[in-house]
Amino acid sequence: xxxxxxxxxxxxxxxxxxxxxxxxxxxxxxxxxxxxxxxxxxxxxxxxxxxxxxxxxxxxxxxxxxxxxxxxxxxxxxxxxxxxxxxxxxxxxxxxxxxxxxxxxxxxxxxxxxxxxxxxxxxxxxxxxxxxxxxxxxxxxxxxxxxxxxxxxxxxxxxxxxxxxxxxxxxxxxxxxxxxxxxxxxxxxxxxxxxxxxxxxxxxxxxxxxxxxxxxxxxxxxxxxxxx
Amino acid sequence: xxxxxxxxxxxxxxxxxxxxxxxxxxxxxxxxxxxxxxxxxxxxxxxxxxxxxxxxxxxxxxxxxxxxxxxxxxxxxxxxxxxxxxxxxxxxxxxxxxxxxxxxxxxxxxxxxxxxxxxxxxxxxxxxxxxxxxxxxxxxxxxxxxxxxxxxxxxxxxxxxxxxxxxxxxxxxxxxxxxxxxxxxxxxxxxxxxxxxxxxxxxxxxxxxxxxxxxxxxxxxxxxxxxxxxxxxxxxxxxxxxxxxxxxxxxxxxxxxxxxxxxxxxxxxxxxxxxxxxxxxxxx
Numbered sequence: 073x074x075x076x077x078x079x080x081x082x083x084x085x086x087x088x089x090x091x092x093x094x095x096x097x098x099x100x101x102x103x104x105x106x107x108x109x110x111x112x113x114x115x116x117x118x119x120x121x122x123x124x125x126x127x128x129x130x131x132x133x134x135x136x137x138x139x140x141x142x143x144x145x146x147x148x149x150x151x152x153x154x155x156x157x158x159x160x161x162x163x164x165x166x167x168x169x170x171x172x173x174x175x176x177x178x179x180x181x182x183x184x185x186x187x188x189x190x191x192x193x194x195x196x197x198x199x200x201x202x203x204x205x206x207x208x209x210x211x212x213x214x215x216x217x218x219x220x221x222x223x224x225x226x227x228x229x230x231x232x233x234x235x236x237x238x239x240x241x242x243x244x245x246x247x248x249x250x251x252x253x254x255x256x257x258x259x260x261x262x263x264x265x266x267x268x269x270x271x272x273x274x275x276x277x278x279x280x281x282x283x284x285x286x287x288x289x290x291x292x293x294x295x296x297x298x299x300x
Numbered sequence: 301x302x303x304x305x306x307x308x309x310x311x312x313x314x315x316x317x318x319x320x321x322x323x324x325x326x327x328x329x330x331x332x333x334x335x336x337x338x339x340x341x342x343x344x345x346x347x348x349x350x351x352x353x354x355x356x357x358x359x360x361x362x363x364x365x366x367x368x369x370x371x372x373x374x375x376x377x378x379x380x381x382x383x384x385x386x387x388x389x390x391x392x393x394x395x396x397x398x399x400x401x402x403x404x405x406x407x408x409x410x411x412x413x414x415x416x417x418x419x420x421x422x423x424x425x426x427x428x429x430x431x432x433x434x435x436x437x438x439x440x441x442x443x444x445x446x447x448x449x450x451x452x453x454x455x456x457x458x459x460x461x462x463x464x465x466x467x468x469x470x471x472x473x474x475x476x477x478x479x480x481x482x483x484x485x486x487x488x489x490x491x492x493x494x495x496x497x498x499x500x501x502x503x504x505x506x507x508x509x510x511x512x513x514x515x516x517x518x519x520x521x522x523x524x525x526x527x528x529x530x531x532x533x534x535x536x537x538x539x540x541x542x543x544x545x546x547x548x549x550x551x552x553x554x555x556x557x558x559x560x561x562x563x564x565x566x567x568x569x570x571x572x573x574x575x576x577x578x579x580x581x582x583x584x
Binding site: 210 | 316317318319321322323348349351354355357358359360381384386389390391392395396399400402403571572573575576577578579580
């Protein structure tokens, strides 16, 4: 089982005060500011605000935050079946006997599993790829958990005692990288005789047609349904 | 940006790179005809209700209203799609090779450096990639790479030996990516110079010969490949090139030649899209 690694990996050097840190800032605070600046979506001003909020925070709360950050790195693993983030060897979805084992929903990120679970409309299993094939970024199939998915399907078809997988739902994003991943999976899985489906695409609720792009409108027409 | 700063301007371009920013924004790099590479942020583009999200996906030809930023990052609004290249989005092989075309053009582009010819080449190549029959895609790639080299001022020398300046006689020769053109074979060199001893530097029998660390391995250039490349440089019109009856081996040899020159000029190894193409199983 592999420990969870953030994607993409970034070089991490010991946190030291930057030369452009605000003047007059104590070294420990400057170190925290620099640490926050490494987080996605956090700029220098937000990093400073968060750091000074930490300074004002009660010591117990700060310790709890610190323990939570350390714990998430130490206890988190990838589920050996679906590659979702879990504390155990196998995640709670994969071990749940009430889940439908004939369908696997393939998603890009662990957060996508959460989004599907919120709907309560899907009762099957998942497989997390941890990214998408991206020709423009140079991310190939071997960089993702696609090999593990194909192996899972192969092991499943060989196992006669259990309910076998009959459908793989490709729920990657509807951008170019997601489409490339979906086409790759379709090409790799279909020869095994397993049905590969893609989430329906079209106009989101509350949108104006005049602002819809060509691809969305085309997909909406292709996936149109009879009223009533 | 032009020397005169404007707060707002309209821009046309093809999205060649995109990455997520913050909660729901997306940074896109537009390849434009008059402004070179233009980095823009599309606010809220990842939300399902975004009016711009669908338009700023990769490999889309778009037009947009741009608010000039204080840095080199501008803001997109009122985005409209000129061409979504839907044919590319339905075929993994076409998508992979189209990404390669975009990557090659991007590598030869800079911010604030206008190159309308290079933009036109990418725009037209993406259109051709949608419709060209799959067996002809390698020829399209050879046409694109040769025309790209010509467009950026690096047209390979296919008529004279780059070492001796003698006219290249018909026959199989070699190609030197670092010197940008053909190297004459020694037996041909004797004929051309009317001398008994060939110039020792004019011929490297072993392409892997690395006696000179500055030397980039030379590439075989068969006669028919030379003819094909000369024809493409003379006739940069794909509609006439696509009807040529050419042997796949000549196209393959031509791609080795242009690929070696592109890698040398860009000082980079295998491209991002090429790596993905290799795993997709599309040999082109």
